[in-house]
Amino acid sequence: xxxxxxxxxxxxxxxxxxxxxxxxxxxxxxxxxxxxxxxxxxxxxxxxxxxxxxxxxxxxxxxxxxxxxxxxxxxxxxxxxxxxxxxxxxxxxxxxxxxxxxxxxxxxxxxxxxxxxxxxxxxxxxxxxxxxxxxxxxxxxxxxxxxxxxxxxxxxxxxxxxxxxxxxxxxxxxxxxxxxxxxxxxxxxxxxxxxxxxxxxxxxxxxxxxxxxxxxxxxxxxxxxxxxxxxxxxxxxxxxxxxxxxxxxxxxxxxxxxxxxxxxxxxxxxxxxxxxxxxxxxxxxxxxxxxxxxxxxxxxxxxxxxxxxxxxxxxxxxxxxxxxxxxxxxxxxxxxxxxxxxxxxxxxxxxxxxxxxxxxxxxxxxxxxxxxxxxxxxxxxxxxxxxxxxxxxxxxxxxxxxxxxxxxxxxxxxxxxxxxxxxxxxxxxxxxxxxxxxxxxxxxxxxxxxxxxxxxxxxxxxxxxxxxxxxxxxxxxxxxxxxxxxxxxxxxxxxxxxxx
Amino acid sequence: xxxxxxxxxxxxxxxxxxxxxxxxxxxxxxxxxxxxxxxxxxxxxxxxxxxxxxxxxxxxxxxxxxxxxxxxxxxxxxxxxxxxxxxxxxxxxxxxxxxxxxxxxxxxxxxxxxxxxxxxxxxxxxxxxxxxxxxxxxxxxxxxxxxxxxxxxxxx
Numbered sequence: 001x002x003x004x005x006x007x008x009x010x011x012x013x014x015x016x017x018x019x020x021x022x023x024x025x026x027x028x029x030x031x032x033x034x035x036x037x038x039x040x041x042x043x044x045x046x047x048x049x050x051x052x053x054x055x056x057x058x059x060x061x062x063x064x065x066x067x068x069x070x071x072x073x074x075x076x077x078x079x080x081x082x083x084x085x086x087x088x089x090x091x092x093x094x095x096x097x098x099x100x101x102x103x104x105x106x107x108x109x110x111x112x113x114x115x116x117x118x119x120x121x122x123x124x125x126x127x128x129x130x131x132x133x134x135x136x137x138x139x140x141x142x143x144x145x146x147x148x149x150x151x152x153x154x155x156x157x158x159x160x161x162x163x164x165x166x167x168x169x170x171x172x173x174x175x176x177x178x179x180x181x182x183x184x185x186x187x188x189x190x191x192x193x194x195x196x197x198x199x200x201x202x203x204x205x206x207x208x209x210x211x212x213x214x215x216x217x218x219x220x221x222x223x224x225x226x227x228x229x230x231x232x233x234x235x236x237x238x239x240x241x242x243x244x245x246x247x248x249x250x251x252x253x254x255x256x257x258x259x260x261x262x263x264x265x266x267x268x269x270x271x272x273x274x275x276x277x278x279x280x281x282x283x284x285x286x287x288x289x290x291x292x293x294x295x296x297x298x299x300x301x302x303x304x305x306x307x308x309x310x311x312x313x314x315x316x317x318x319x320x321x322x323x324x325x326x327x328x329x330x331x332x333x334x335x336x337x338x339x340x341x342x343x344x345x346x347x348x349x350x351x352x353x354x355x356x357x358x359x360x361x362x363x364x365x366x367x368x369x370x371x372x373x374x375x376x377x378x379x380x381x382x383x384x385x386x387x388x389x390x391x392x393x394x395x396x397x398x399x400x401x402x403x404x405x406x407x408x409x410x411x412x413x414x415x416x417x418x419x420x421x422x423x424x425x426x427x428x429x430x431x432x433x434x435x436x437x438x439x440x441x442x443x444x445x446x447x448x449x450x451x452x453x454x455x456x457x458x459x460x461x462x463x464x465x466x467x468x469x470x471x472x473x474x475x476x477x478x479x480x481x482x483x484x485x486x487x488x489x490x491x492x493x494x495x496x497x498x499x500x
Numbered sequence: 501x502x503x504x505x506x507x508x509x510x511x512x513x514x515x516x517x518x519x520x521x522x523x524x525x526x527x528x529x530x531x532x533x534x535x536x537x538x539x540x541x542x543x544x545x546x547x548x549x550x551x552x553x554x555x556x557x558x559x560x561x562x563x564x565x566x567x568x569x570x571x572x573x574x575x576x577x578x579x580x581x582x583x584x585x586x587x588x589x590x591x592x593x594x595x596x597x598x599x600x601x602x603x604x605x606x607x608x609x610x611x612x613x614x615x616x617x618x619x620x621x622x623x624x625x626x627x628x629x630x631x632x633x634x635x636x637x638x639x640x641x642x643x644x645x646x647x648x649x650x651x652x653x654x655x656x
Contacts, residue, residue: 164571171561178525181525190542223585223616224582225577229617390616391624393612393616395609397588397589401589402639426514430514
């Protein structure tokens with residue numbers, strides 16, 4: 001029960017007034033950006049990085065993690081009342097949630113989403129508290145070859161499981177890896193893809209790419225879609241106190257959603273989206289009256305909303321214990337650790353134990369704050385949805401350019417931002433998922449470092465990757481993830497062409 | 501996804517563009533002067549891998565576009581709005597230093613609002629002015645960051 005003692009120390013850290021304030025700032029900001037379509041947690045944390053550089057890392061991470069949790073709470077409100085997801089983790093919530101709002105049960109939908117998020121967030125944080133140390137024990141066995149293989153597996157899963165097709169996912173990953181190559185090579189000092197421009201020697205900052213893809217690309221895309229401009233915000237109707245029937249129909253989906261969401265968060269599959277789709281599917285299968293789905297079934301809100309919050313807790317397990325980001329937001333958080341010269345993994349738990357456990361403890365507190373912020377105060381937040389789109393995106397772009405400029409007071413970074421933004425727009429327009437690019441950008445240089453370290457240790461013998469059993473196993477999983485879906489698709493196509 | 505089942509010109513261009521980028525990365529790696537110590541696991545290996553990956557994906561997309569299997573959701577694209585925002589960003593890049601943060605931010609904000617269909621210039625301008633001034637003061641006075649003062653030097 002050593003982690004119990006550590007967690008208690010964590011509460012001592014998290015309950016100091018200054019850290020409570022950071023937690024409150026994080027969850028409030030998270031709810032805000034969760035509700036606003038067009039701004040997500042990855043973008044917000046990226047924009048906050050230059051500003052938080054001088055902050056105490058514990059406070060900064062408490063704020064970031066609270067923000068990530070808060071975004072999942074807030075986004076359900078937008079899905080339910082606007083029929084547009086605030087974040088990708090709430091896409092599926094819009095299906096039943098908006099129908100409930102149309103039928104005058106919007107308040108009940110908001111309530112089951114908020115309470116479900118609370119249940120899942122708390123259970124998820126509990127699992128995180130006790131699983132993270134287990135993962136750390138696993139991480140101690142990892143050498144450079146294993147780390148490289150783990151990253152290859154993450155590349156494979158992220159690029160095959162997200163997006164419309166595998167080719168698009170892999171292309172997105174490659175674009176991210178290419179961005180990551182630019183700059184001075186760490187080991188030899190060799191300039192790469194610098195094209196004689198001195199500012200390029202620093203490489204392309206993570207913030208520039210994240211903001212370019214998420215903010216500039218998204219703004220260009222939304223402007224290009226005239227049909228997405230005007231959306232109707234439904235008023236909250238009904239009582240925020242759920243009826244006995246609504247409670248009894250909600251609690252099982254909450255728990256099932258949690259059990260689906262958490263493990264999916266820990267896997268490198270892009271975070272919160274996939275478990276919400278699975279949860280919806282499961283609830284529909286198990287429902288006593290499946291025909292109600294599509295017309296406002298409360299289970300279809302309760303399950304996915306629990307799943308996305310549990311997934312966020314799950315995402316933090318490999319991030320803290322292995323330094324492996326499994327979602328775009330986690331990738332940005334990893335960049336934040338780099339900014340403070342902190343290396344997630346076993347050392348983080350021993351050298352910065354108070355940061356890790358303070359962060360985890362703050363999530364329990366943040367969840368309580370979020371329940372209060374999102375349930376009784378839901379009516380206040382809804383007013384944010386009245387911000388006209390032109391002003392919203394005008395503001396997003398002003399803050400984006402401001403954040404990128406203040407990275408190093410360089411206009412050249414704004415030029416890069418513009419170019420990355422155009423790439424982001426094309427990716428959005430032609431349906432390439434963005435998350436693999438962000439993960440490739442951040443993990444690419446790390447994978448390269450581990451790859452070269454492993455080969456240096458083995459004196460250039462590439463067989464290290466297949467003779468270490470753990471490394472081999474991870475590489476086999478990576479290969480299967482790429483091969484199996486194509487094989488299944490091929491067999492299915494043949495079966496369709498030639499029905500037995 | 502409702503896709504048009506035609507040859508996709510966009511897909512073809514994207515595929516060829518990716519192959520071109522792959523060629524640039526490969527040629528950059530080829531022109532590196534690498535000390536012989538690092539010849540085996542030096543700074544070239546990863547660029548070559550990424551270049552191959554990009555070339556293969558580019559070829560796959562070009563092939564899909566040609567063989568009518570690159571599905572693109574049929575949608576109206578308002579290229580004018582995209583061009584206006586792009587112009588706003590280019591203006592911002594060129595005006596930030598000479599005019600300063602506040603005017604450059606106001607121009608960017610109003611351009612974006614215009615591209616999103618707003619024609620209420622007075623309202624947009626007022627919001628832009630307040631937003632730009634408040635952020636300028638917050639960043640320079642509270643957070644101690646440097647932003648170009650430009651024409652407002654000495655005034656604020």
